[in-house]
Every structure is written in C-alpha cells, then in structure tokens.
Amino acid sequence: MVLLDIASNLQQFWHFTGFYNCEWTNLIMICVGLFFIYLAIKHDFEPMLLVPIGFGILIGNIPFQPGNEIGIYEEGSVLNILYQGVRQGWYPPLIFLGIGAMTDFSALLANPKLMLVGAAAQFGIFGAYMIALALGFMPDQAGAIAIIGGADGPTAIFLSGKLAPNLMGAIAVCAYSYMALVPVIQPPVMRLLTTKKERLIKMKPARKVSQNEKILFPIFGLILTCFFVPSGLPLLGMLFFGNLLRESGVTKRLANTASNAMTDMVTIILGMTVGASTQASEFLTKETIFIFFLGFCAFVIASASGVLFVKLFNLVLPQGKKLNPLIGNAGVSAVPMAARISNDQGLKYDPSNYLLMHAMGPNVAGVIGSAVAAGVLLGFLG
Amino acid sequence: MNRKIFLIITMIAVTALSSLAQGRKELRFNEVMTVNDSSFIDQYGRHDAWVEIFNSSYGTVGMEQMFVTNQLIDIPQDGPKPKDFLSAYGQEHPDVCYEIPRGDKDTKVAPRTHVVFFADGNTAAGATHLSYNLDASRENTLYLYDVNGDLVDMVVIPANLPADHSYALAQDGDSHSVTDGKPQFDAQAWAERNGATDESAITPGKFNKGVVNENIEKFAKEDPRGGIISVVAMGIVFSALLMLFILFFLFGQANKAAGQKQETDNEPAKLAEVPAATNGSQADDEVMAAICFALYQHLNAHDQESGVLTFDRNANTAWSAKSSLMRELPQRR
Numbered sequence: 009m010v011l012l013d014i015a016s017n018l019q020q021f022w023h024f025t026g027f028y029n030c031e032w033t034n035l036i037m038i039c040v041g042l043f044f045i046y047l048a049i050k051h052d053f054e055p056m057l058l059v060p061i062g063f064g065i066l067i068g069n070i071p072f073q074p075g076n077e078i079g080i081y082e083e084g085s086v087l088n089i090l091y092q093g094v095r096q097g098w099y100p101p102l103i104f105l106g107i108g109a110m111t112d113f114s115a116l117l118a119n120p121k122l123m124l125v126g127a128a129a130q131f132g133i134f135g136a137y138m139i140a141l142a143l144g145f146m147p148d149q150a151g152a153i154a155i156i157g158g159a160d161g162p163t164a165i166f167l168s169g170k171l172a173p174n175l176m177g178a179i180a181v182c183a184y185s186y187m188a189l190v191p192v193i194q195p196p197v198m199r200l201l202t203t204k205k206e207r208l209i210k211m212k213p214a215r216k217v218s219q220n221e222k223i224l225f226p227i228f229g230l231i232l233t234c235f236f237v238p239s240g241l242p243l244l245g246m247l248f249f250g251n252l253l254r255e256s257g258v259t260k261r262l263a264n265t266a267s268n269a270m271t272d273m274v275t276i277i278l279g280m281t282v283g284a285s286t287q288a289s290e291f292l293t294k295e296t297i298f299i300f301f302l303g304f305c306a307f308v309i310a311s312a313s314g315v316l317f318v319k320l321f322n323l324v325l326p327q328g329k330k331l332n333p334l335i336g337n338a339g340v341s342a343v344p345m346a347a348r349i350s351n352d353q354g355l356k357y358d359p360s361n362y363l364l365m366h367a368m369g370p371n372v373a374g375v376i377g378s379a380v381a382a383g384v385l386l387g388f389l390g
Numbered sequence: 391m392n393r394k395i396f397l398i399i400t401m402i403a404v405t406a407l408s409s410l411a412q413g414r415k416e417l418r419f420n421e422v423m424t425v426n427d428s429s430f431i432d433q434y435g436r437h438d439a440w441v442e443i444f445n446s447s448y449g450t451v452g453m454e455q456m457f458v459t460n461q462l463i464d465i466p467q468d469g470p471k472p473k474d475f476l477s478a479y480g481q482e483h484p485d486v487c488y489e490i491p492r493g494d495k496d497t498k499v500a501p502r503t504h505v506v507f508f509a510d511g512n513t514a515a516g517a518t519h520l521s522y523n524l525d526a527s528r529e530n531t532l533y534l535y536d537v538n539g540d541l542v543d544m545v546v547i548p549a550n551l552p553a554d555h556s557y558a559l560a561q562d563g564d565s566h567s568v569t570d571g572k573p574q575f576d577a578q579a580w581a582e583r584n585g586a587t588d589e590s591a592i593t594p595g596k597f598n599k600g601v602v603n604e605n606i607e608k609f610a611k612e613d614p615r616g617g618i619i620s621v622v623a624m625g626i627v628f629s630a631l632l633m634l635f636i637l638f639f640l641f642g643q644a645n646k647a648a649g650q651k652q653e654t655d656n657e658p659a660k661l662a663e664v665p666a667a668t669n670g671s672q673a674d675d676e677v678m679a680a681i682c683f684a685l686y687q688h689l690n691a692h693d694q695e696s697g698v699l700t701f702d703r704n705a706n707t708a709w710s711a712k713s714s715l716m717r718e719l720p721q722r723r
Contacts, residue, residue, distance in 0.1 A: 083500065117638055117641075117642070118642075120634070120635045120638040120639045120642060121635055121639070123631040123632075123634055123635045123638075124628070124631060124632065124635060126631060127624075127627050127628045127630075127631040127632070128628075130624065130627050131620075131624060134616070134619075134620035134623055134624055135620075137616050137619070137620060138615060138616040138617065138620060140616075141614065141615060141616045142615070146606060146610060147605075147606050147609040147610050147613075147616070147619075148603065148606045150616065215642070215646065216649075217642075217645075218645050218649075220645070221638065221641050221642070221645060224641065225638065228634070228637055228638075229634060232630060232633045232634055232637065233630045233631075233634070236626055236629060236630040236633075237626065237630065373631060376630075376631065376634075377627055377631060380626070380627050380630050380631070381623060381627050384623040384626050384627065385623065388605060388609065388619055388623070389603075389605055389606055389609065390603075390605070
C-alpha cells in the first residue's frame with residue numbers, strides 16, 4: 009500500500025516535470041534562445057539585449073504544467089508581474105528616460121537640417137505598413153509590425169503592446185535581431201544607392217553648440233513634438249526629460265542614475281521578460297515568419313529612404329554645404345550603430361573622411377522621428 | 391518617532407482600504423439567466439441559473455465577504471456591525487442571502503473582466519455557487535452588498551424569462567444612477583437576449599457588447615492599402631521635425647551672431663591667450679587631445695561646449711563635503 013502511494017506520488021511528480029510536458033516546439037525555441045546567447049557572446053551582436061532576451065527565451069520555454077502560477081502568462085506569477093511592465097508599456101518610457109540622459113544632441117543642433125533626414129528614414133515604417141496590409145494583416149497589427157522599421161526596440165515594444173499585444177514577443181525579438189544585424193543589412197543598400205563621387209563628399213565640421221541651445225532643445229522639443237502628437241507623450245516626454253537632466257548641468261546625479269543604473273535595471277527586466285514572452289505556442293506561428301520578412305523590408309526601406317532623401321536634399325543645397333549620402337542610413341534610430349556604419353563606409357572610400365559626428369545628427373533625429381511616428385500610429389489606430 | 395510610524399501606517403492602511411472599497415463600488419450585475427436548459431454549464435457540467443458580475447474598474451477586485459442577496463435587507467443602524475449582521479442573516483436565511491467566502495481565487499475579479507455565479511443552492515460546489523435558487527416564475531431582485539453594508543448594485547429580473555434567454559446590460563458595466571447614496575435600477579439599460587444574433591448573443595463570462603475599435607474598422611475599409619495613412623503620418627513626422635529644424639536653425643543663427651559679436655569685443659584678450667595655448671609642440675597637443683578624449687569616453691564626462699573637456703575641481707574638503715556630512719542620525723538603542 010505504501011509502495012503504491014509512493015509510486016502514485018512519483019507518477020504525479022513525473023507529470024510535473026519538464027520532460028513529461030515537453031513538446032518539440034519548446035525545443036526549437038530553446039535552440040533559438042541558445043543561438044541568441046551564442047551571437048551575443050561569440051560575435052558581440054548587441055550583447056546587452058541579446059543575452060537577456062536569449063536567456064528569457066530559455067525561461068519562457070521550459071515546459072511545465074499550467075496552473076501553478078509559474079508561467080509568464082499565468083496571472084499572479086512572478087514572471088507575470090514583471091511582464092506587466094512590458095504589457096502595460098511601463099518599461100519603454102523608462103528606457104527612453106535613460107536614452108535621453110545619455111544622448112548628446114549637439115551633433116543635431118549644430119546642423120539642424122539633419123532632423124529632416126531622421127524624418128525621411130521613418131518612411132521605412134510606413135512602407136512596411138503598406139506591405140503588411142497587402143499581406144492581409146489588420147491595420148492595428150500592420151502598424152505594430154511596421155514600427156520595426158524605426159529600429160528602436162523600446163518604441164516597438166511600446167506600440168505593439170498597445171496595438172497588437174499577441175504579436176509583441178515576435179515584434180520585439182525581430183526588432184532587436186535586425187538592430188543587431190544593421191552592419192549586415194545597411195552597407196549593401198548604401199552602396200547600391202550612391203555613386204563613388206557622392207561617397208567622397210566631405211562635410212564641413214560642425215559648429216560649436218552653446219549650453220543654452222542644449223538646454224532649450226529638450227524643452228522646445230517636447231512642446232513642439234507633443235503638440236503635434238500627444239499620443240507620443242510617454243516616449244517623447246521621458247526622452248526629453250532625460251535629456252534636460254543631462255544638459256541642465258545641475259542634476260548630474262539624476263542624469264547618471266537615469267542613464268546608468270536605472271537603464272541597466274530596466275534593460276535586464278525588459279529583455280528577460282520579452283524573451284520569456286516568446287513561448288513556443290505564441291511564437292512559432294505563420295505570423296512570426298511574416299513579421300520577420302516585414303521587419304527586413306522595413307529596415308531596407310528605412311535605410312534606402314534616408315540615403316535617397318539626402319541625395320534629393322543635395323539638389324537644393326549650395327556647393328560646399330552638401331551632405332554625404334552615406335549618413336542617410338543613420339536616420340533609423342539604431343543609436344549609435346547606424347552612425348558607426350556611416351563612418352565605416354565613409355572611411356572605406358576616403359580614409360580621412362570621418363562621418364561619425366555628422367551621422368549622429370540624423371541618428372538621434374531618428375529616435376525622435378520614430379517616437380513621433382509611433383505616436384501617430386497610436387493616435388490613428390489605438 | 392513611534393507615533394509618526396503609527397500615523398504613517400494608519401494613513402497607508404486607510405488609503406489602501408479606501409481604494410479597495412472604491413474598486414468594489416465598481417462591480418456591476420451584468421447578465422443573468424433564470425432558466426438554463428442547454429446554455430452555460432458550471433464546472434460540474436450542470437445547467438443552472440447564473441448571474442454574471444462585471445468588474446468595471448481598472449484594478450483587480452476581491453469579492454470576499456460581499457453579499458449577494460435576492461431580497462432587500464434592512465440593516466439596523468444601531469445594532470451590530472453591518473458585516474456581522476449580514477453574515478448572521480446569511481447563516482439564518484441562506485435561501486435569500488449568500489456571503490462570498492474568503493480566500494477563493496475565483497472571486498478575485500481581474501480588471502474589466504467578469505465572474506459568473508451559479509444560483510443552484512449548492513455552496514459546497516465552490517465559492518461561485520450561491521446558497522439559493524432563483525424562482526423563474528416570479529420577478530427576482532438581486533442585490534450586491536459590500537462588507538460594510540453599502541449597497542453596490544441591484545438588478546430587477548423580469549418574471550417568466552423563456553428558457554435559455556438571458557437578461558443583460560446592453561453595455562458592460564453601464565453606470566447606474568444613484569439616489570441617496572443608493573444605486574437605482576435602470577430598466578432601459580437592460581434587455582432580454584435570445585442568442586439568435588450577434589447583438590442578442592448570450593455571453594456569460596464575456597463582454598455583452600463586442601469591443602470594436604472603430605478606427606481600425608474605418609481604416610481597413612477606407613484605406614485598405616495604407617496609402618492615405620502613410621502620407622498623412624509622414625506629413626506629421628516631417629512637420630514636427632521641420633518645426634524643430636526651423637526653431638533651432640534660428641537659435642543657431644542668433645547664437646552665431648552673438649558669438650561673433652563677443653569675439654570682436656574680446657579680440658585683444660584673445661590675442662593675449664594665443665601664445666599660452668600654442669605653447670608646446672603640435673605633437674604634445676595631439677597627445678593632450680587624445681588623453682582628453684580617452685578620459686571623456688571613459689568617464690562619460692559632461693562638456694559645457696562641444697569638443698571641449700571640462701574638469702570640475704572639487705573644492706570641498708572632508709570638513710565641508712556634502713557627502714561626508716550625510717551621516718546616519720543618532721539612533722536610540
């Protein structure tokens with residue numbers, strides 16, 4: 009009798025184990041998680057993001073028996089509580105606060121016309137939106153997927169959490185994956201759309217930017233952008249607030265905390281929970297394949313539209329003030345990766361042509377532009 | 391100190407309790423069925439009359455120790471506490487008053503969701519089983535009481551509802567009017583449903599009215615290719631950044647003009663500085679620039695001006711430094 013009881017308990021225990029509950033889809037997702045961790049550690053691809061996301065995928069795909077408040081989708085579980093920050097959109101604005109506190113907008117202020125390059129690159133979002141509609145997605149889902157073209161992880165999470173929460177895991181993983189692959193995706197597009205002569209254009213060194221301008225920028229930036237798009241307030245408000253903390257010069261401690269400790273903490277939790285939200289049943293679907301395809305299209309269109317806009321802009325700019333089209337790709341907001349690519353490509357054709365600081369202008373404008381675009385989509389479709 | 395702590399704890403407790411009470415006030419009777427022949431089943435596979443309650447708030451509401459009654463109960467003002475009175479009343483008259491027990495997960499209602507109670511007179515079946523049945527042949531009036539005796543909501547169910555027909559609010563959680571602090575029943579907001587069409591669907595545990603985002607429907611219909619929204623949205627993005635461009639272009643021009651004026655004013659002083667600045671070989675300057683840049687990258691130091699590294703000298707001594715003065719207050723042991 010006792011032996012029977014023990015056997016029954018053992019059988020019950022066996023039913024609780026991951027081995028019993030495992031399905032092949034769990035194993036596929038665990039391999040995906042391991043691949044992310046491998047890319048981050050071995051190839052240094054966005055390790056700050058891919059390590060938490062990769063490990064989160066492992067956590068989210070350990071098989072278990074539902075009903076014990078363990079899983080990320082089970083109300084009341086620890087993971088579910090942490091996931092609320094993603095689900096309700098608390099984490100992305102906090103990340104934006106940190107981005108604001110660590111971003112120097114002086115490259116943009118020194119040459120404000122670069123803001124328009126940042127705006128032009130947002131066409132990647134709307135180009136992908138049109139393709140997504142053609143593939144049969146509903147407008148809200150299409151908007152959530154298209155924001156991948158902004159190349160901004162927090163913005164993608166924020167918008168998809170509002171418009172298409174069921175697709176958020178796939179969208180976030182796709183956005184961060186392509187951000188890590190920017191060095192692979194962008195250079196061929198840049199080379200394809202520029203002539204050798206254009207790649208050799210040397211831009212004038214940027215002027216000095218006064219402290220007053222730096223302080224006024226976040227204040228006027230907030231007022232002007234948010235009067236246009238109030239729905240972008242959570243992101244833009246925090247971005248400009250973080251930047252004022254940095255530039256005011258009197259809140260160094262707050263700026264340091266926002267840009268270091270707080271951003272690190274939120275990044276850890278955000279990355280891990282986004283990874284854990286990619287449970288096989290939710291992630292391994294036909295939609296995910298479409299999302300990855302659309303994300304790729306969005307990145308290519310965004311990079312191309314930035315480069316083409318600079319070429320177009322050069323037609324009206326006087327000689328000596330022309331822009332090097334190689335900075336156009338930086339209009340996507342993958343900061344500072346996209347600007348580094350502009351610099352690398354510039355140096356490849358002229359070892360004395362440093363484009364980094366010039367490319368930082370459209371790069372940080374892209375951050376603002378993608379947040380505005382997200383606000384517009386939220387306003388229309390939310 | 392102890393008094394302060396006591397006050398703070400009391401304030402927190404009062405705030406927490408009042409917010410809890412606030413959440414409970416947002417509970418609404420949402421849909422009922424008095425004759426259930428082949429409709430919704432309970433967890434035992436039985437067809438019983440049911441009552442759906444909707445949490446119209448944006449926070450989770452625990453319903454423990456609330457009372458669902460099918461008659462108005464006169465709670466004496468100067469007797470035992472309302473909770474004790476209702477509790478005792480429920481024990482004496484289980485055929486009209488049901489106290490929702492504590493500690494059951496099913497009676498914690500997530501924001502904007504529903505909970506379904508079965509009127510089967512079988513409390514042993516779980517916390518969502520009322521202690522009484524509903525007599526479909528007569529008009530039933532259900533009341534929901536809070537733990538402090540406040541009436542939260544009420545519904546008057548018409549007599550002789552046909553089998554498998556429900557009586558539901560047109561709009562989930564529709565707000566009711568309140569007179570003398572008591573909710574009033576608004577028959578206009580309720581209607582009988584037979585499940586024949588989408589509009590008259592019977593929806594226990596679900597929204598009575600499908601949540602439709604009109605914007606999405608509109609864009610799907612009017613702009614199926616996304617061209618209009620793309621052009622308009624790009625226009626807005628461009629406009630916002632164009633405004634910023636114009637503003638900071640003007641700031642830049644003003645700044646440049648001011649800088650030129652200052653340069654002209656300070657020209658003699660600047661000339662005097664030149665020998666000091668160029669004192670040393672060019673190689674030394676480059677080394678200094680490299681050191682400064684490395685320090686800038688390493689420390690993420692904040693520049694007053696682009697391209698100029700600013701060092702803040704710490705003039706504080708151990709006697710005056712703020713950080714040294716931030717000591718713990720003396721504590722009584």
